[in-house]
Amino acid sequence: MGQGRQEKVAxxxxxxxxxxxxxxxxxxxxxxxxxxxxxxGTRQPVHTVYVPGDVFAAGTVRxxxxxxxxxxxxxxxxxxSLAAVLGLSAGxxxxxxxxxxxxxxREPIEDLxxxxxxxxxxxxxxxxxxxxARAARLLAAAYRNGTATPYMGIRMKCMEAPVRDRGIRTxxxxxxxxxxxxxxxxxxxxxxxxxxxxxxxTAMVRLLEAFETARGLEPGRIGFEIQIETSQxxxxxxxxxxxxxxxxxxxxxxxxxxxxTFDYSACLGVSAAYQxxxxxxxxxxxxxxxxxxxxxxxxVSDGSTNVLPVGPTERVHDAWRLHYGLTxxxxxxxxxxxxxxHPGHLPTRYAAVFAFxxxxxxxxxxxxxxxxxxxxxxxxxxxxxxxxxxxxLLRGLDCGALDIAEVARLxxxxxxxxxxxxxPRRADPTV
Numbered sequence: 001m002g003q004g005r006q007e008k009v010a011x012x013x014x015x016x017x018x019x020x021x022x023x024x025x026x027x028x029x030x031x032x033x034x035x036x037x038x039x040x041g042t043r044q045p046v047h048t049v050y051v052p053g054d055v056f057a058a059g060t061v062r063x064x065x066x067x068x069x070x071x072x073x074x075x076x077x078x079x080x081s082l083a084a085v086l087g088l089s090a091g092x093x094x095x096x097x098x099x100x101x102x103x104x105x106r107e108p109i110e111d112l113x114x115x116x117x118x119x120x121x122x123x124x125x126x127x128x129x130x131x132x133a134r135a136a137r138l139l140a141a142a143y144r145n146g147t148a149t150p151y152m153g154i155r156m157k158c159m160e161a162p163v164r165d166r167g168i169r170t171x172x173x174x175x176x177x178x179x180x181x182x183x184x185x186x187x188x189x190x191x192x193x194x195x196x197x198x199x200x201x202t203a204m205v206r207l208l209e210a211f212e213t214a215r216g217l218e219p220g221r222i223g224f225e226i227q228i229e230t231s232q233x234x235x236x237x238x239x240x241x242x243x244x245x246x247x248x249x250x251x252x253x254x255x256x257x258x259x260x261t262f263d264y265s266a267c268l269g270v271s272a273a274y275q276x277x278x279x280x281x282x283x284x285x286x287x288x289x290x291x292x293x294x295x296x297x298x299x300v301s302d303g304s305t306n307v308l309p310v311g312p313t314e315r316v317h318d319a320w321r322l323h324y325g326l327t328x329x330x331x332x333x334x335x336x337x338x339x340x341x342h343p344g345h346l347p348t349r350y351a352a353v354f355a356f357x358x359x360x361x362x363x364x365x366x367x368x369x370x371x372x373x374x375x376x377x378x379x380x381x382x383x384x385x386x387x388x389x390x391x392x393l394l395r396g397l398d399c400g401a402l403d404i405a406e407v408a409r410l411x412x413x414x415x416x417x418x419x420x421x422x423x424p425r426r427a428d429p430t431v
Contacts, residue, residue: 039391043398045151046337046349048337048338049340050119050155052114052115052120053115053131057138058147061112062108062147063343065104065108065343067343071343071344075320078097079098082096086355096355099350103399103400104350110149112152113152113154114139114154116155116167116170118193119155125166125169132154132177133174136175136177141181148187152187152188153189153191154171154190156170156171156190158192159200159203175211175215175222184222189223189225189256190222191258192204192224193227193229194227194263197232198246199249201254204253208224227258228258229259229263229267234285234288234289241291243289247292254298255298256299257292258303259300261275261305264282277302286333299336300337301339302326302337303339305322305341307319307322308341308342309344309348316344327348327353331356350400357393357396361393365411366410368390368421369411372413
């Protein structure tokens with residue numbers, strides 16, 4: 001009774017009230033849009049590999065993949081042995097092992113940084129000049145011949161006085177070399193290390209602006225990552241979060257925040273034996289980074305472990321278990337990227353990532369399918385949860401943990417549908 005009755009709608013406020021409120025909040029709307037544009041919707045690599053500038057060569061990526069495959073063949077040659085080392089369930093063992101092998105054969109590195117900082121050290125100027133020019137030539141060639149990783153770039157020296165000029169010159173040589181070789185590649189990534197003050201970020205912005213002007217590039221074309229390695233980069237002397245200031249100082253150029261495990265731990269006086277990604281000091285720093293970056297479009301990357309999987313099988317297995325556990329821990333805390341320092345880390349990086357996405361596939365797909373169909377279930381999800389579910393599936397697809405066919409079968413959704421749920425504002429042409 002009464003279902004077909006049309007309700008009488010009455011209001012008390014004049015239309016001008018809404019207009020006045022909207023006008024008063026227009027500056028806030030603009031500020032929210034500027035400071036919190038949301039995730040860029042692009043692929044985020046699962047790791048970054050650092051290779052010293054004097055070691056990087058045309059065959060580095062393939063060499064890392066081959067070394068990782070050799071380690072897998074020697075220390076965990078089949079699904080059962082890998083599962084025994086890492087504690088994988090019977091249902092995950094085969095698909096994870098098969099996908100790890102396929103990944104190492106097809107795309108062993110997702111993000112590579114030619115290192116001119118700690119991994120390279122201080123060299124004669126002529127030597128670093130030549131290494132920077134060589135890095136540009138090799139990267140340009142890799143993009144031309146299709147052997148480039150999805151993301152590639154360099155880590156320059158920091159903006160501190162003793163090495164500032166050297167870092168600026170190396171970056172200039174590298175970027176100029178790329179321009180001379182045909183232009184800046186789409187996957188170019190630059191890393192600014194040991195950032196302590198927001199003013200150092202501002203200086204990096206000025207440097208990139210000057211280069212863009214000199215080479216006739218579109219303003220804002222070049223972005224960079226900020227490496228968090230000092231206590232001052234987390235907490236300023238007045239008690240505010242310095243890292244939040246750094247993001248704003250970048251003026252939209254910051255693409256990521258990378259946690260430096262060992263420099264940061266040492267800065268706080270953590271003993272060498274306890275410097276690790278799961279130390280409480282590390283958790284605190286990364287939590288601050290995560291909150292500061294939320295909604296800004298800047299992504300957070302975890303650090304690395306310095307325990308290398310080398311030597312006898314027992315020692316390799318111990319190192320693999322440690323790396324696998326740290327990676328799974330980071331993923332559960334929404335740090336979807338980390339550093340890998342050795343080819344032997346690649347098998348467990350991908351094993352951890354693939355297990356993370358595959359073990360949650362069916363539940364995430366079912367929840368998103370119910371949400372999309374507006375069906376009921378044992379969990380009542382909201383748009384924010386649908387966004388997280390879609391993002392989870394997209395990250396799994398991007399790294400190779402999942403296939404679009406199986407995701408489509410379980411959700412009834414296309415990749416475009418997933419992207420619409422993951423970034424609804426970007427999917428709306430009116431925004």
